[in-house]
Amino acid sequence: MSTSTENTAHLTERTALLEALDERLRWLSAWTVHNANNIREKRDGLKVGGHQASCSSMTAIMAALYFHALRPQDKVAVKPHASPVLHAIHYLLGEQTREKLESFRGLGGAQSYPSRTKDTIPVDFSTGSVGLGVAITAFSSLVQDYLIAHGQMRDEDAGRMIALMGDAELDEGNIYECLIEGYKHDLRNCWWIVDYNRQSLDATTADRMFRRFDDIFETCGWRVITLKHGKLLREAFARPGGRALEEWIENCPNADFAALTYLGGEAWRERLMKDIGRKRGVAALLASYDDPALARLMTNLGGHCIDTLIEAFDRMDDERPTLLIAYTVKGYGLPLAGHKDNHSGMMSTAQIEGLRADLGIGEGQEWDKWAGLGENLAGALEAFIADSPIAGKRREHRAPAIKLPEHLPVPKGESLSTQAAFGKILHDLAKTDSELADRIVTTAPDVTQTTNLGAFVNQRGLFRRQELADVFQRSKIPSAQKWSAHGAGQHIELGIAENNFFLLLASLGLSAQHFGTRLMPVGTVYDPFIARGLDALNYGCYQDARFLLVGTPSGITLAGEGGAHQSINTPLIGMGQPNLDSFEPAFADEVVLMMRHAFERLQAEDGASVYLRLTTRSIAQEERQDALWEEGALKGAYWLRKPAAGADAAIVYCGAVAPEALEAWETLRDDLPGIGLLGVTSPDLLHRDWSAARAARWNGGKRSVSHVERLLGQLAPGAGLVTVLDGSPAALSWLGAVRGQRVSPLGVDRFGQTGDLIDLQRTYRLDAEAIIDAVAELFLPD
The missing domain is CATH 3.40.50.970 (Thiamin diphosphate (ThDP)-binding fold, Pyr/PP domains)
Structure with a gap:
């Protein structure tokens, strides 16, 4: 043969x-x-x-x-x-x-x-x-x-x-x-x-x-x-009358083709004979097929x-x-x-x-x-x-864990924004030869500079399979961007399309399972535009892709850019999204702590992706006496100023409004001795822990005490809470349900507008005066 x-x-x-x-x-x-x-x-x-x-x-x-x-x-x-x-x-x-x-x-x-x-x-x-x-x-x-x-x-x-x-x-x-x-x-x-x-x-x-x-x-x-x-149709086209049949099929509307397919061979024959039966060879061609065979031919x-x-x-x-x-x-x-x-x-x-x-x-x-x-x-x-x-076929890979430094350095500065701290942390990492630094891959939808990734990219370069020269640098035109593009680059720049951004993060976050090499994807996007890619974010989390998402800048603290760029409901997105741990740090050392924690969570067997909601607002940094606050911060909250046992009130803040919360606490502590100041770093983790503790007894487990219950348990049973954040007040107002306490929730519940921060905080009741008034209302008779 x-x-x-x-x-x-x-x-x-x-x-x-x-x-x-x-x-x-x-x-x-x-x-x-x-x-x-x-x-x-x-x-x-x-x-x-x-x-x-x-x-x-x-x-x-x-x-x-x-x-x-x-x-x-x-x-x-x-x-x-x-x-x-x-x-x-x-x-x-x-x-x-x-x-x-x-x-x-x-x-x-x-x-x-x-x-x-x-x-x-x-x-x-x-x-x-x-x-x-x-x-x-x-x-x-x-x-x-x-x-x-x-x-x-x-x-x-x-x-x-x-x-x-x-x-x-x-x-x-x-x-x-x-x-x-x-x-x-x-x-x-x-x-x-x-x-x-x-x-x-x-x-x-x-x-x-x-x-x-x-x-x-x-x-x-x-x-x-x-x-x-x-193949059957192509063979029929080669026979006498086949050319006419081919032309008829090419011009047959989709709806007609579907209806004739459902009706079967007899209907096909009737329609074809009516339309092209008089053309040379067509009648003989159709006659060579019985009805079932004609139906098979026309759907081949x-x-x-x-x-x-x-x-x-x-x-x-x-x-x-x-x-x-x-x-x-x-x-x-x-x-x-x-x-x-x-x-x-x-x-x-x-x-x-x-x-x-x-x-x-x-x-x-x-x-x-x-x-x-x-x-x-x-x-x-x-x-x-x-x-x-x-x-x-190769099944899922099990990539080894990336070794992490014991601590990441805290950026120096008496006053810093969380966004600036994030950029400095990445830049410091980029200057090392650590395994972590080599496995970080950053990306952004055309907001690399404005989300503080620029220094990392200057250090590590843009990724391109073919080297791409920086024309400005070659021409000796001064620029803060020194972004060489080459195969060893570690930043993948994207156009302004948030769906692409989240899909790339998901792909990078599945690298360990798909290709056997673990990467540390870090993506930055303007916080309000998380909603534009929310479907793709949910899609990435659903398949347990692991990445660090940084939404920045956020809230009305982005004062001059108006309502279109001022996020409101992203804290609720962070709380509601499965397989995503959401944090909103206020201070640079909190950012450091949460970034290192994120790199651990990205690799853990039972881990998750992590979302940091950051701000461009520069605030005075807190002087720490010890590291005892860190454990609480990673669980979602800690006392920035501890209350006296059985205190009647506490101010609860999250993120960029920390200065106003501190100012209000300083003003009130003489009139309300022992008032507490609770820094919430993650409404998401707090609420999840509380819900799990309550559900334990219904799931056959022992009723445990959640982290937030222990914190609020230091207050008097009837103590009042004033909650405040640069976002939807619903992200914190649930705290009153933990122990049945009265809550006065402050936050942003309508679209923002342009203005300076002082005007906007007064307008949206986020300034120290509003917090003081809200505390006073807690003690007014019903």
């Missing part, structure tokens, strides 16, 4: 096996959803949900990708609604259990959408918030390039970062923000594969859009491959043709970023194929039983991996899967 004949036979056998896997994945994903909604007991009477149609449009793509194209070092973000297909793949690989599939969308079962932290199968990227799971693959590719340039990884070990996406995700703005950033950083080793079924949740997609994606992506340096027609799109898919994957053998648009039918192979309501629609019991019968799967064999396939084919599939590259 010739080599050519052998290769053809091998490819034919591979195609047959992949087609069998495509069919099996379609069945298992459909049955998983059906079982959850129609067989498993519903105690609450609610629909469980699932997306059979969205799964079936992806099964051929995922079969060809996972069992043909995917290499051990590649990583994949799977579109959210194809989660059951991913679970089915790992079920066939022996990495998912039947029990988990039977509990799909139930407590402890396979998750609705792929989750790194909640699923037990290997998941490279969590997906769920549309578009973010796509864009993060580009930033993970950039992180991989960073590690290669820094000698932490070999170029030959580079993997492809792959996103499987629904076509509706191309409507998400963050996709195009990412595309532009990728172009600036010379993105490579990234595939985005579009399940182009032309149906979204509410309707079919616009006909004109597919012609624009090519232009947009090619302009940004991507190769675009469109797989519109499968590129995304369902294994031969077409593996040929495309084999061509994508370089590092150029590639957009693969695979035309598909939503609900392909199912009775609801093409119906406009099929996004959340499900097969009836009669329909799924009919599908089972067509596949030769006996009743009671629904969960058997190879039911109905016969012993020979089942054995061949087992061997094929065991020999596929995905079977040797």
Whole structure:
């Protein structure tokens, strides 16, 4: 047998096996959803949900990708609604259990959408918030390039970062923000594969859009491959009458194509004969297919043709970023194929039983991996899967911890802002040759200078794969920025797009698990604009990426820039965001303490990301008599001025309003001997600890005493509290619930305005006079 004949036979056998896997994945994903909604007991009477149609449009793509194209070092973000297909793949690989599939969308079962932290199968990227799971693959590719340039990884070990996406995700703005950033950083080793079924949740997609994606992506340096027609269609096009059929398909509106797909072969024949039946060769061509065969022909799109898919994957053998648009039918192979309501629609019991019968799967064999396939084919599939590259895929790495200095130096200065302290700490670290300094990677969305990262970048440089000269420096033009760009640089500069910023932080924060090298990501952003990237921040925290987020400057202390730049509710964001420890230090030594603590938390098995809310307001620094305050500060609060036992009042402050709180305390201490001054460094940790202590008895544990209870327990039972911070008063007003104490909450609860700090603090009742008045109100009769 010739080599050519052998290769053809091998490819034919591979195609047959992949087609069998495509069919099996379609069945298992459909049955998983059906079982959850129609067989498993519903105690609450609610629909469980699932997306059979969205799964079936992806099964051929995922079969060809996972069992043909995917290499051990590649990583994949799977579109959210194809989660059951991913679970089915790992079920066939022996990495998912039947029990988990039977509990799909139930407590402890396979998750609705792929989750790194909640699923037990290997998941490279969590997906769920549309578009973010796509864009993060580009930033993970950039992180991989960073590690290669820094000698932490070999170029030959580079993997492809792959996103499987629904076509509706191309409507998400963050996709195009990412595309532009990728172009600036010379993105490579990234595939985005579009399940182009032309149906979204509410309707079919616009006909004109597919012609624009090519232009947009090619302009940004991507190769675009469109797989519109499968092998059967291409063969039909080559026959007499085929050219007319091809032209008709090219001009068929998406809605018409979907409706005809649902109606089936007879409807296809009637419509085609009406539109092009009189053209030469068309009638004979259509007559050569019976109705079922004609329906198969007309839906033989590129995304369902294994031969077409593996040929495309084999061509994508370089590092150029590639957009693969695979035309598909939503609900392909199912009775609801093409119906406009099929996004959340499900097969009836009669329909799924009919599908089972067509596949030769006996009743009671629904969960058997190879039911109905016969012993020979089942054995061949087992061997094929065991020999596929995905079977040797690298799982999560366990990177060693980075050694930290015992202490970080406290910046000198009688008066400092927390933002300035942060910049000085990083700069001092940058001048050392410590492992910590070498593993820090900073980033910012075009606010590097104004968030005090400039000195670190001067010391460590910008990261670029290709060296980029500083034209101003070369021309001897004086500038405080001496930002050389080279492969050893440790700052990744971004444009003004907060979604990109948080996705890069998430990618950097997953470096240990993805690539085996732990990095210390530090990202700075104007505090009010955390809200602009909040979805991406939540996404990064959900998959337990570890990073240090610095929101600065914050609050109305950014007086001159007005309400647009004055954050209000970010303390509440810090309190409400899981997997993120939030701190708001007031003094430079607190910043030092919290940064070192953050570097520990980023590495701990049960750790988290950390958020520091900082300010540009320079305040007089506190002279410490000892280090006893540090433990309390890391738990969320400590007495800056201890109260007398049984004191009747305390002022509670957080962050930049410390001077006003101190001034008010100084004024009141003669009239209210023993009044306390409580510095809250983390409303987040205080509240979490208090809530956990209260919940302990309901969770089977012993009722413990929280840190805030111990602190407030030093006051009289009926003592009053005045809480004050440069942000939403709700971040501290809950303190009255700890021991049933009266609270007078001060803070910012409306949009800010321009003005100097003195005027604004008086307007928003954050000055010492307002605090004194609030304390006095505590003692007025009701």
